[in-house]
Amino acid sequence: MVVEIKATDLGVSYGEFRVWQGINLKFDEPGLISILGPNGVGKSTFMYCINKILIPTEGNVTIDGTDVNDLSFKDIALKVAYVPQASNETFAMTVMDTVLMGRYPHSGFNTSAEDLQIAAECLKIMKISHLAMRNFNELSAGQHQKVMIARGLAQQPDLLMLDEPTSNLDVYNQMHVMRMLSKVAKERGIVILTICHDLNVASKYSDRVVIFSKGEVYCDGTPQEAITAENITKVYGVKAGITEVDGRPYVLFYDGGDEQFQ
Amino acid sequence: MKKLHTSGIRRSLEQTNIRLHDMRHHAREKNYEGMTEEEVTIAQYKAHRWSKLIFVIILLAVFIILAGAELAVGDYDIDLWSVYSILIDHIFLGKPIETLEQTVVWEFRTPRVLTAIAVGIGLAMAGAGMQSMMKNPLADPYTTGISSGAALGATLAMTLGFTLISGTYGTIINAFVFALIPSLFIIALSKYRKPSPAMIILSGIALMYVFNAAQSYLMLVADPNATSAVYAWTVGSIDGTDWGDMPFMWAVVILGAIIMMYLSRILNAMNSGDSYAKSLGINTDRTRVIILLAVSILAAGIVSFTGIIGFVGLVAPHIARILIGADNRILIPLSALVGACLMMVADLFIQAVLSFAMPVGLITSLIGGPIFMIMIIRQKNEVW
Numbered sequence: 001m002v003v004e005i006k007a008t009d010l011g012v013s014y015g016e017f018r019v020w021q022g023i024n025l026k027f028d029e030p031g032l033i034s035i036l037g038p039n040g041v042g043k044s045t046f047m048y049c050i051n052k053i054l055i056p057t058e059g060n061v062t063i064d065g066t067d068v069n070d071l072s073f074k075d076i077a078l079k080v081a082y083v084p085q086a087s088n089e090t091f092a093m094t095v096m097d098t099v100l101m102g103r104y105p106h107s108g109f110n111t112s113a114e115d116l117q118i119a120a121e122c123l124k125i126m127k128i129s130h131l132a133m134r135n136f137n138e139l140s141a142g143q144h145q146k147v148m149i150a151r152g153l154a155q156q157p158d159l160l161m162l163d164e165p166t167s168n169l170d171v172y173n174q175m176h177v178m179r180m181l182s183k184v185a186k187e188r189g190i191v192i193l194t195i196c197h198d199l200n201v202a203s204k205y206s207d208r209v210v211i212f213s214k215g216e217v218y219c220d221g222t223p224q225e226a227i228t229a230e231n232i233t234k235v236y237g238v239k240a241g242i243t244e245v246d247g248r249p250y251v252l253f254y255d256g257g258d259e260q261f262q
Numbered sequence: 263m264k265k266l267h268t269s270g271i272r273r274s275l276e277q278t279n280i281r282l283h284d285m286r287h288h289a290r291e292k293n294y295e296g297m298t299e300e301e302v303t304i305a306q307y308k309a310h311r312w313s314k315l316i317f318v319i320i321l322l323a324v325f326i327i328l329a330g331a332e333l334a335v336g337d338y339d340i341d342l343w344s345v346y347s348i349l350i351d352h353i354f355l356g357k358p359i360e361t362l363e364q365t366v367v368w369e370f371r372t373p374r375v376l377t378a379i380a381v382g383i384g385l386a387m388a389g390a391g392m393q394s395m396m397k398n399p400l401a402d403p404y405t406t407g408i409s410s411g412a413a414l415g416a417t418l419a420m421t422l423g424f425t426l427i428s429g430t431y432g433t434i435i436n437a438f439v440f441a442l443i444p445s446l447f448i449i450a451l452s453k454y455r456k457p458s459p460a461m462i463i464l465s466g467i468a469l470m471y472v473f474n475a476a477q478s479y480l481m482l483v484a485d486p487n488a489t490s491a492v493y494a495w496t497v498g499s500i501d502g503t504d505w506g507d508m509p510f511m512w513a514v515v516i517l518g519a520i521i522m523m524y525l526s527r528i529l530n531a532m533n534s535g536d537s538y539a540k541s542l543g544i545n546t547d548r549t550r551v552i553i554l555l556a557v558s559i560l561a562a563g564i565v566s567f568t569g570i571i572g573f574v575g576l577v578a579p580h581i582a583r584i585l586i587g588a589d590n591r592i593l594i595p596l597s598a599l600v601g602a603c604l605m606m607v608a609d610l611f612i613q614a615v616l617s618f619a620m621p622v623g624l625i626t627s628l629i630g631g632p633i634f635m636i637m638i639i640r641q642k643n644e645v646w
Contacts, residue, residue, distance in 0.1 A: 073544060088538070
């Protein structure tokens, strides 16, 4: 059964500053969902509300009908995995040990044969088996990102949330990661939520696109519905045109001149 | 002519290197032939884990030899094999302590060695825990002001005769209780603010200034004998302990070891940052307080008996990390072994090389500082 994540009248304020309010979103179908929107619009904040890293000031989030506030961190970890945007390790372990950490909610003190098998599979999916025994801090930013995605997959969640998973990747790896996420979502019947700044990669591989803008959900629909020249111009303030590549909208950006960047 | 010669050597070395590399590569290919990608990864990982165990075994051997040497060396020299046979006879076969040799080993020297080991194990584990929990390679067991708290407690007992509990353990109990004040303070604060590493360090420093000021005042107005006793205490030594001190000290160390091992996997996750650790199901705020309390009790239990022995708690985890990496599940036990060995080496240096008594705390810092420098310069693994 697919997990059901539901945000009702959700609002977050930092003191006087209101990030957004009145957010109503529901995710209950397997697939890759991209959250788009300009910097600082509260995309990461929305993710934090789902796994209780942040307590919202208004409204609530439910996972399969239960308010996350009534769930322990451990209960949530069994259903929701989170892949942070940047790695933040002080003392680095090997890549394999790092990925095995994703098994923490499922296994006890010892690493089982099943854990090893799952971690090794995740390395293979991310095409980083050859890095398994390397130290995490010897790797490049892009490799870090792939290791962290593997770690998120190893947690085998019902909802996988990734904060800009492709920000450090080259074009081949961007496409590989998004394509793989879209495939994994359908194969495992899970919801995968990504924050994305590359509109064209999001458009090409997402099943659903949610655009945040100015304290609300501006638009929620298929890539064809959401990614239009009008929406992009309104949300990002950039002159845009749309063409079609691989049957999906493809955004072209134009320099709007000095007045656009005033 | 000379130049030619060396370049020839270099070339042959390079060729050897290439050949070795090829051989290794070939061996790997051959070993893993017919295996799937996943199987190769798992096989490599298992081999890697075994190679870590080898370090533990080697260090265990070093540990046993050092402990024997510690018991053998002194004013009355005993050979190494007699030491082991006395220990085995008494502990496992229950033979009574009768001869002079047996008395020297068991009654006089064993408590001292057990203290050195307890100090090494306790401070090293506390240091490893502190460093991982704070995500800070400079953290040590005393980071939160544990040592200055203990020093103030001891100073109160030595200068004013003020003790929380009267009797021979007055100074020790004073030091122990005062050493726990900083972490209790942080626990109280954590109701109002998240106990972040920065908050823990800063409130530790703030308390340290207060404690130091109070201690300095007490020493200024006290009589010179008491002041000298306080100085001796702050240097840290293992001379003053006997069998009567062992139960409490070892109870603290063993309890601390169990808690630290239980928390080791959580420490691994916390090393990736609080938000990720939370997403793995760890209540980071609460866990940080638990770790802080465990580390504090561990360090306080030791410092109250021995005074402030520096450096071991900072450097033992770093040495262990260079040897086997940053996985706390193996790092914590290996740090404990390294710490115990370091303490025994320092004490052996005093017993065997120096002809006069010297507090071990001075030696650990004096020898340890330069060793640490060399290791920082030489280490290539970039584990921190």
